[in-house]
Amino acid sequence: MSGVTGTDDTARRDGLARADAVLLGFVRALRAAGVEASTERVYAFLRAVDVLRPELRGDVYWAGRATLCGGHDDLERYERVFAAYFGTAGEPSRRPAVAAPPPRLRLVLRDAPPGARAPADDERPGPPTATLASSVEVLRHRDVAGLDAAERAQLNRLLAAFALHGQTRRSARRRPARRGDVDPRRTVRELLRRGGEPARLLRHARVERPRRVVLLVDVSGSMAPYADALLRFSHAAVRGGRTEVFTIGTRLTRVTRELSHRDPDLAMAALAAAVPDWRGGTRLGELLREFLNRWGQRGMARGAVVVLLSDGWERGDPELLGAQMRRLHGLAHRVIWANPRKARPGYAPVAAGMAAALPYVDAFVAGHSLAALERLAAVVRGADAAVAVSPTEITGLEGADRA
Structure with a gap:
């Protein structure tokens, strides 16, 4: 009997750990959406879920809404993130934030292992492993380029709840x-x-x-697997205010107005009609010079947080890109480069464009997954300063150039 009890205790602890990981992933998604969920609020949320019935979706909903939301502005963000993270019962509704949540539906549990005993009548069930929520937690770390249609649809719902504010x-x-x-x-x-x-x-x-945020999104052929997700991320940023978005490829196109549509799909349709150089080449240096001469030097980049979302492939002159990055670094408050290729094993920023730009980048981050975009939002907000370009990377670039 002692062996069975020990197995049950181990299974219960594993269930608690998995449930806490799911709930903490939900909190991270809320923070990425702009909800200021402090450590004290997160602790209160976990305690409230433990006191209530964590196997009921409605109890998780009300526990989070009562503890994690600090004001009326947080309620709409909470509704969107909860629906995207835990799913909805049936078709998603467009009810206001003050409406009641969907009916109390039980979360889907994993099948119990063979030989597990049934809980007694007076024994409270342990926290479940929510299949849908767990899949979202796995999805957060998946490379966007490898997602299927269903996973992309789920990713799009989570990206729609993002918020991006400058430092x-x-x-x-x-x-x-x-x-x-x-x-x-x-x-x-x-x-x-x-x-x-x-x-x-x-x-x-x-x-x-908050400072103005300027997003320069690469829509060239090498960025095709990531362009849709990055532009949807940009759409959520524009909705947050004080954000300008440009696409770069063979042309520079200002798409802030197209992305101002409230509906993400309408915004993407308008953007597709406005951008003439989808999946073309890349002229980063020339287009960055055009941006600085036409908009940046006049004030758009002054004191702003400028984010380049690109893999750094450059068909033009890398020295021109380096010179324009030097100009941009002198104008902007902070220059951030998000590269989807950075997270790949063995990656080194030795591409000609990336190598020329990196010395003038204040923060170099990945941009391949939802978790990477959440961290990018934290870097833009100034909450994560541990991503500065290291001297080791610069030394490696110099060594590659000499070789």
Whole structure:
């Protein structure tokens, strides 16, 4: 009997670990969608799910909504992420965020191993392994190029819930605050309103606002397996505000207006009609120069977070790309390069274009999967600074050039 009990305890611990991994993956998706789920909120969420019935989809829904959402703006994001992560019962609904969740349907459990005992009547079932949610957690780390049609549809639902905000900065505008510098105008007006009687000092503080984000998305032939996912990621970024999107291939095309459609499919259809150089060649240096001369130098890139989503293949002159990257690095607050090929085993940034651009890149990240795009969003937000280009990579490039 002791052996059976030990096996049951081990299975229960494994079930708890798998369920926690699923729930934490859901929290990561929420954060990528812009929900500020702090560590305290995540801990409260896990405790609430444990107290309720984790095998019921509705209990997981209400536990997360009560603990992870900090304001009304989070409710719509929570609805979208929950529906994409755990699925919906039947056709997805377009109900407002204040509506009730779908009916309480039990999550699908894996088959029990042979010989496992049935739980007693008074024994509470352990946390289940949600098949759909677990598949989403696996999907987060899958390379986009290897997904089938069903997995791409699921990925598109998760990408639609993304949010992308630049690193915050203090603007020149001020707002009333409890702490900060004394606001002389408001303080004097308060004195006059009181007839000259002493009044407390009123204060103000600088307003913080996110920096502008500029996305340059490579739609050349070598980026064809990733272009759709990256553009859907860009669509979600445009919906978040203060984001400009350009496609680069053989031409430079500004597609911010096309991506402003609320519906992702309508936005992609409008973008397909506007971009003339799908799956063509790549002229990164010339197009980056065109961007800087036409938009960047005039202010779009000044103080902005500029993200290049490309594999770095360059048909033109690599020295031109290096010179334009130097210009861009002097204008932008931060330059980030997301390369879908970076995550492949044995990858080294020795392609001519990538090698020329890398010395002027502040952060070099992967862009091949949903998890990589989540990390990219964190880097743009300034929450992950551990992805700077290392001296080892630069040294490796120099060695490759000498060879």
